[in-house]
Amino acid sequence: MRIFKFGGASVKDADGVRNVVKVLQTTGYENTLLVISAMGKTTNAMEVVVKNYFDNRDAVPAAIQDVADYHLGIMEELFENKNHPVYDRFQELIGELKGFLAWNKSPKKSFVYDQVVGYGELISTAIVSAYFHDQGIVNTWLDVRNYIKTNNEYRDAKVDWDHTQQRIQTGINTKILNITQGFLGSDENNFTTTLGREGSDYTAAIFAYCLNADSVTIWKDVPGVLNADPRHFSETRLLNTISYREAIELAFYGASVIHPKTLQPLQRKEIPLHVRSFLQPEVPGTMVSKGKGIEPKVPCFIIKKDQVLMKLSSLDFSFIVEDNISEIFRLFHDYRMKVDLIQNSAISFSVCVDNKFDKLEDLLQTLRSKFKVSHHENVTLYTIRHFNEESIKSLQNENRILLEQRTQETVQLVVQ
Structure with missing residues (x-):
């Protein structure tokens, strides 16, 4: 049993969908389950629908039409028959989306977000499944919300x-090719939930764990796990093998190739994770498994942009001690701020956080009632695993360093 995950970049257009067929023809697809993301930047487009729903209702129909036109363009290239059943299925899903927005009474943005954004994955997999059938690849389309249950x-x-x-062990025939969605689940009331952005990797790991799979393969537009993001660094190295422990460290610091939640269930059952290129399916890529460190052992660079660096100190210059720190972390939890770096002294506490839920102003207002607070927005956090002095200098030469922190294996720099 194998789990394959294809991200949005792999199915961003008709040629991408055709290429997925070529990948399966190269690798085989018996006893395989495919987890497929929304096409291209569809999730971003769906987020525009959600934003308009709360901020500008008149703009919602046009935002939905943008999503529809994008997918219709792909479908017209894939299906010569304009009466193909996939068009009816597509219109049914678009109708469900419009219907939800018409009858919804909930003012909770996170709830609405999950009900809306998930249609990107549902539409994507419906199109891919139908195209596979036309190419002679028999498959079963599964609604992942019937299998992954969440809070x-x-x-x-x-x-x-x-x-x-x-649900997964009793409801899925593993002897055939199955196609399902990443990123999604459902709660006890069968409302759609999401597992966090980029959660499709996690979906693949969940199925692998529950089905005792032999392996998980994440198909990317890069040859495997690189020691740096090629969009930001001109020279990169392929990491041939990585231990679970090292991969978890890289994911914790924000390496974008592997989702932070993905590795724990795989490690528990020692299921190897392969990261391979859908452009070169014959190349082995990177394997994450039980073992020692990384090979080759080179500095690994991780970038997190649009961070917020905060410095807190007590109003009366008293020490920042356990009581203060526990209160600060409670507030970070309450305002759903992910903490990426911590540094404290006797009378101050510095922290770099990710404001992904856009709750910074509310948090700052609360903190200022209890602490003296200064902050820098739109900073970048660089993390270097297995650093050397040359790797640090390469960043110091180009940036204004706001904060630096080192451990034996890792250095972190907050720059502006």
Whole structure:
């Protein structure tokens, strides 16, 4: 049993969908389950629908039409028959989306977000499944929401593992090719939930764990896990093998190739994870498995942009001690701020956070009632694993360093 995950870049257009067929013809697809993301930048387009729903209702129909036109363009290239059943299925899904926005009474943005954004994955997999059938690749389309059950923490739902495992093990025929969606689940009331942005990798790991899969393969537009993002660094190296422990460290610091949640379930059952290129399916790429460190052992650069650096100190110049720190972290939790770096002294506490839920102003207002606060927005956090002095200098020469922190294996720099 194998789990393959194809991200949005792999199915961003008709040629991409055709290429997925070539990948399967190269690798084989018996006893395989495919997890497929929304096409291209569809999730971003769906987020525009959500934003307009709350800020400018008159703009919602045009935003939905943009999503529809993008997918219709891909479908027209893939399906010569304009009466193909896939068009009816597509219109049915678009109708469900419009229907939800018409009858919804909830003012909760996270709830609305999950009900809307998930249609990107549902549409994508419906198109891919139909095209596979036309190419002679028999498959079963699965609605992942019937299998991955979660709590109702919308936009960052937690998996109910017992319920999920029971549904996956009893409800899926592993002897055939199955196609399902990444990123999505459902709560006890069958409302759609999402597992966090880029959560499709996690979906693949959930299925692998529950089905005792032999392997998971994430198909990317890069040859494997690189030591740096080629969009930001001109010279990169392919990492041939990575241990679970090292991969978890890289994911924790924000390496974009592997989702932070993906590795834990795979490690528990020692299921190897392969990261391979859908442009070169014959190349082995990177394998993450039980082992030692990384090979080759070179500095690994991780970038997190649009961060917020905050410095807090007590109003009366007293020490920042356990009581203060616990209160600060409680507030970060309440305002859903992910903490990426911490540094403290006797009377100050510095922290770099990710404001992904756009709650910074509310948090700052609360903090200022209790602490003296200064902050820098739109800063960049660089993390270098297995650093050397040359790797640090390469960043110091070009940026204004606001904060630096080192451990034995890792250095972090906040720059502006």
